[in-house]
Amino acid sequence: QVHLVESGGGLVxxxxxxxxxxxxxxxTFNAYGMHWVRQTPGKGLEWVAASWYDGTNTNYMESVKGRxxxxxxxxxxxxxxxxxxxxVDDTGVYYCAxxxxxxxxxxxGTLVTVSS
Amino acid sequence: EVALTQSPGTLSLSPGERATLTCRASQSVSxxxxxxxxxxxxxxxxxxxxxxxxxxSGTPDRFSGSGSGTDFTLTISRxxxxxxxxxxxxxxxxxxxxxxxxxxxxIK
Numbered sequence: 001q002v003h004l005v006e007s008g009g010g011l012v013x014x015x016x017x018x019x020x021x022x023x024x025x026x027x028t029f030n031a032y033g034m035h036w037v038r039q040t041p042g043k044g045l046e047w048v049a050a051s052w053y054d055g056t057n058t059n060y061m062e063s064v065k066g067r068x069x070x071x072x073x074x075x076x077x078x079x080x081x082x083x084x085x086x087x088v089d090d091t092g093v094y095y096c097a098x099x100x101x102x103x104x105x106x107x108x109g110t111l112v113t114v115s116s
Numbered sequence: 117e118v119a120l121t122q123s124p125g126t127l128s129l130s131p132g133e134r135a136t137l138t139c140r141a142s143q144s145v146s147x148x149x150x151x152x153x154x155x156x157x158x159x160x161x162x163x164x165x166x167x168x169x170x171x172x173s174g175t176p177d178r179f180s181g182s183g184s185g186t187d188f189t190l191t192i193s194r195x196x197x198x199x200x201x202x203x204x205x206x207x208x209x210x211x212x213x214x215x216x217x218x219x220x221x222x223i224k
Binding site: 061100109 | 148161215
C-alpha cells in the first residue's frame with residue numbers, strides 16, 4: 001500500500017534554513033504529482049508546493065516563492081522541500097501528499113517551529 | 117485565486133442525525149476540481165470525496181457530495197461515532213490549490 005513518511009522537521013530560528021524529506025513507497029513515484037501541504041495555527045491547511053511527475057514542472061504558493069524549493073529524487077523515491085529564509089509564520093505541520101487535482105494519500109506530517 | 121468558505125464553522129449533532137456541510141467558492145468552479153477531506157485530532161487529513169460527488173476508496177456510502185458552480189455540499193446521512201471530526205473542502209485550478217477553513221462536526 002501507499003506509504004509516505006516525512007522527516008526533517010524541528011526548531012529553527014527565523015532566517016535560517018531547513019530541509020524536509022518524504023520517503024515514498026508502494027507506488028510508482030514518478031507517475032504521480034507530489035506535494036507539500038502545511039497546517040498552521042493561523043491559516044489552517046495551505047498547499048505549499050507541487051512537483052509534477054518527473055519533477056520537471058513545479059509550482060509554489062505565493063508566499064514561499066523564492067524561499068522554498070521542491071525537488072524529487074527518483075533513485076530513492078524521495079520528495080524534498082528545501083526551506084530558506086524561514087519566518088515565524090512558516091511554523092506548522094508539513095505534510096507530504098500524493099495527487100493531481102486532489103490529495104489521495106498523506107504522510108503523518110513533520111512539525112516545523114520557527115522561533116527565536 | 118479561488119477562495120473557499122465553509123459553513124457552519126461548527127455543527128453540533130447527535131449520532132444518527134443527518135449532517136449537511138456547505139462549501140462556497142468565490143467564483144464559479146468546475147465540480148471536477150472540488151474535493152472533501154476528513155481530519156481527526158492528531159491525524160493527517162483523509163480524502164473523502166473528489167470531483168464533488170465521487171467517493172474515495174474506503175469512504176462509506178453514508179457520505180455523499182453534490183453541487184456545482186459556487187455551492188457544494190457534503191452530506192452525512194446518519195452520523196456514526198467515528199464521523200465526528202473536522203471536514204475541509206479543497207479546490208484545484210490554474211496550478212494552485214486552496215482549502216476551506218473547515219467545519220467541525222462535534223457531538224451534541
